Amino acid sequence: MPTNLPQTYRITDVIEQTPTVKTFEFAHELDFIPGQFVMVWVPGVDEIPVSLSGPSQITVKNVGEATAALHKLKKGNFIGIRGPYGNGFALPGYKVLIVGGGVGIAPMKALAQYGDKDFTSIIGAQTSDEIFFRNYFPGLHVCTDDGSEGEKAFTTVVADRLLGEQKFDAVAACGPEIMLKFLYQIADKHNVPMFFSMERWMKCGIGICGHCAIDPTGWRVCKDGPVADKAILENSEFFKYKRDMAGTEVKL
Amino acid sequence: MLATDFLGIHLKNPLVLAAGLLGTNASILKRVAASGAGAVTMKSIGPKPRAGNPNPTIISFGDVVMNAVGLPSPGYMNLDREWEGLKGIKVPLFASFYAGSVGEFAEVAEAIVPHKPALLDVNIGCPNTKSHGAIFGKDPKVAAKVVTAVKEVSGKIPVMPKLPPSDNALEVAKACVDAGADAIAGFNTWGPGMVIDINTRKKVLGFGTGGVSGPAIRPLMVKKIYDLYEAVDVPVVAVGGITTGRDAIEAIMAGASMVEIGSGTIYRGMDVFAKVAAEMESWMRENDVKSIKELVGSAH
């Protein structure tokens, strides 16, 4: 039986990627598929799902209590890891457009680094300060909201242009749900298969508590996902609403 | 062959999704229904929105599952989408619920009854909160008061308290039956237990402790169900560590009319129900057993 108990490993390195994003390397190598995630336990505080940015690496933005506690950890401290969980990216064809927005850049880096495809990449953030992992992305286009680096445009605008200019076999993306909402429409318009890494509140991470199951299919983000294709995304709750920790509906 | 009747509820098989696993919304309940369960139980519904305990809330290792989810619920007043979604469900729907006082049990039950679930599963057994759950299931007098209050508003819907596995479970069960309980389910999770990470010297579960379920507790459950069958004259439902057809038959022989599966979904996936049903059928065929009813309590 697989063990679903956090295993604690020492942090071997902490890399400050941006003022709000840190990468934590830990002393254990996981056999993983890009797009898969781990449940990361900050001992004594909380446990959160985080997509792997490498086999011994997670990259986390400081957005709340748990991530703030994680950001306080230093080289030599322990973090707990269980997983990897979920499906990961399984992409058809060869020529793939990667789109990463904000901290969604992190899992896309794993795909760019370990995926065996011909990648073209778009990464974006509000400002140049928040762009990271530049060196891992082949055929890179950088976008910033304020024009401080690359194009002053949303990633979706550049994606629309590239999909119009060249023939891609798939679009793989991770980022804010609002970005994915527009990217869905764009990929659909260009008739390109899409694979988006999605997020919902998770508790178990192994597909049994039901908390991250979406309407109307009951597709579990943690077990059947987190990477969703068009069939899962269309006519679903994605881009419309989600459920909070209690299970109460929250409009997006 | 597996079809059976439970308090007038027709079931294609006696295998029920236990409360708290996969039952959080209508979409996933329908998916479980389609994967072979005879009936499904909704995640316990609470008196108000409640986030539950911090993660980690669910862990497993070997034959042990531990949880301290802590009864998250949107509250009975925020379930319109789920009730609407559940209208088309193909198997009987059981509604589990909890509350923080005897009066509140009646309040929650009263809100659930108009949606006509096939059964009211009264959660007086959860060990993972300080103010709800097992505190109502450990004292026979308190448990009886809860059952009386729920029976007053339940109309024709059968009422089944689900007990914690306490030392006095038989006494509690008898008190519930005297108060009008139509069936008794045993049991919620055991313990609670604790796991400490030795590198950090910290308790792993966010709540510190967690109820124990999974195959490891099955023999404890079987013994208590065996005793319960002799102690009360209403149908008994077994839940705890059942993952195979053999396990389900064992629990039925001990006295269960119906069995619930929760942690089994970790070990064998969401379609554990179809797998267990197939295993039961093949055993029954080999042993020339024609119906579940023949097996109930047959080890006594």
Ligand SMILES: Cc1cc2nc3c(=O)[nH]c(=O)nc-3n(C[C@H](O)[C@H](O)[C@H](O)COP(=O)(O)O)c2cc1C
């Ligand atoms: C993750 C998890 C959540 C649970 N939530 C509930 C709940 O909301 N209400 C309830 O009555 N029992 C709850 N239980 C208890 C189960 O319904 C069941 O009684 C117990 O787990 C033993 O059965 P099993 O070994 O088949 O899991 C929960 C159990 C688990 C593992």
